[in-house]
Amino acid sequence: EIVLTQSPGTLSLSTGERATLSCRASQSVGSSYLAWYQQKPGRAPRLLIYGTSSRASGIPDRFSGSGSGTDFTLTISRLESEDFAVYYCHQYGTSPPHTFGQGTKVEIK
Amino acid sequence: EVQLLESGGNLVQPGGSLRLSCAASGFTFSSYGMSWVRQAPGKGLEWVSVISGSGSDTYYADSVKGRFTISRDNSNNALFLQMNSLSAEDTAVYYCAKGAGGTRSPYVYWGQGTLVTVSS
Numbered sequence: 318e319i320v321l322t323q324s325p326g327t328l329s330l331s332t333g334e335r336a337t338l339s340c341r342a343s344q345s346v347g348s349s350y351l352a353w354y355q356q357k358p359g360r361a362p363r364l365l366i367y368g369t370s371s372r373a374s375g376i377p378d379r380f381s382g383s384g385s386g387t388d389f390t391l392t393i394s395r396l397e398s399e400d401f402a403v404y405y406c407h408q409y410g411t412s413p414p415h416t417f418g419q420g421t422k423v424e425i426k
Numbered sequence: 427e428v429q430l431l432e433s434g435g436n437l438v439q440p441g442g443s444l445r446l447s448c449a450a451s452g453f454t455f456s457s458y459g460m461s462w463v464r465q466a467p468g469k470g471l472e473w474v475s476v477i478s479g480s481g482s483d484t485y486y487a488d489s490v491k492g493r494f495t496i497s498r499d500n501s502n503n504a505l506f507l508q509m510n511s512l513s514a515e516d517t518a519v520y521y522c523a524k525g526a527g528g529t530r531s532p533y534v535y536w537g538q539g540t541l542v543t544v545s546s
Contacts, residue, residue: 405470415473
């Protein structure tokens with residue numbers, strides 16, 4: 318089973334700042350098989366990025382993904398008020414089990 | 427419009443069983459892999475299981491293997507999760523999620539979730 322470790326656990330930033338979230342895998346993940354989700358309290362997750370760097374439909378271009386192998390990054394170029402939430406990475410490439418990272422909370426500083 | 431509506435969550439005693447359902451609409455159900463993902467109170471997301479569009483391939487997390495069974499009824503656009511030998515660790519909101527394709531795909535659409543509480 319591939320373990321995904323996200324860092325930091327919490328990111329305290331202000332509106333307009335840049336957010337950089339990390340996801341590290343215990344073994345190589347095919348670049349086509351890494352996704353990022355946003356979740357707000359009491360809501361289902363929302364797909365942001367799939368295939369490491371492709372934005373899902375309707376996702377603003379301030380969200381971008383990058384990486385390969387075992388190291389992946391979600392970047393939010395300029396935080397807006399609605400971006401404060403918890404973010405999860407997800408690998409779906411190996412034969413299941415598929416796995417999620419433990420999440421990074423982006424909070425208002 | 428894609429819609430996923432889970433049902434069946436309830437309070438159940440340890441060792442008990444429960445069957446969750448997910449009613450799907452707005453897409454060709456049999457063409458997509460479907461998954462269950464759960465979230466314990468205050469915790470992160472945990473992948474539970476996935477089933478192929480035809481239903482021929484199923485996969486499980488180690489934590490539920492041998493206790494949970496995923497299935498689907500393509501005639502009625504429904505996804506199921508049969509949960510047996512439940513313990514407190516299974517307490518969570520259970521989401522059904524639609525894959526973008528087969529069993530190796532991200533989850534574009536999610537239901538609103540159904541709460542399973544395992545307690546005496």
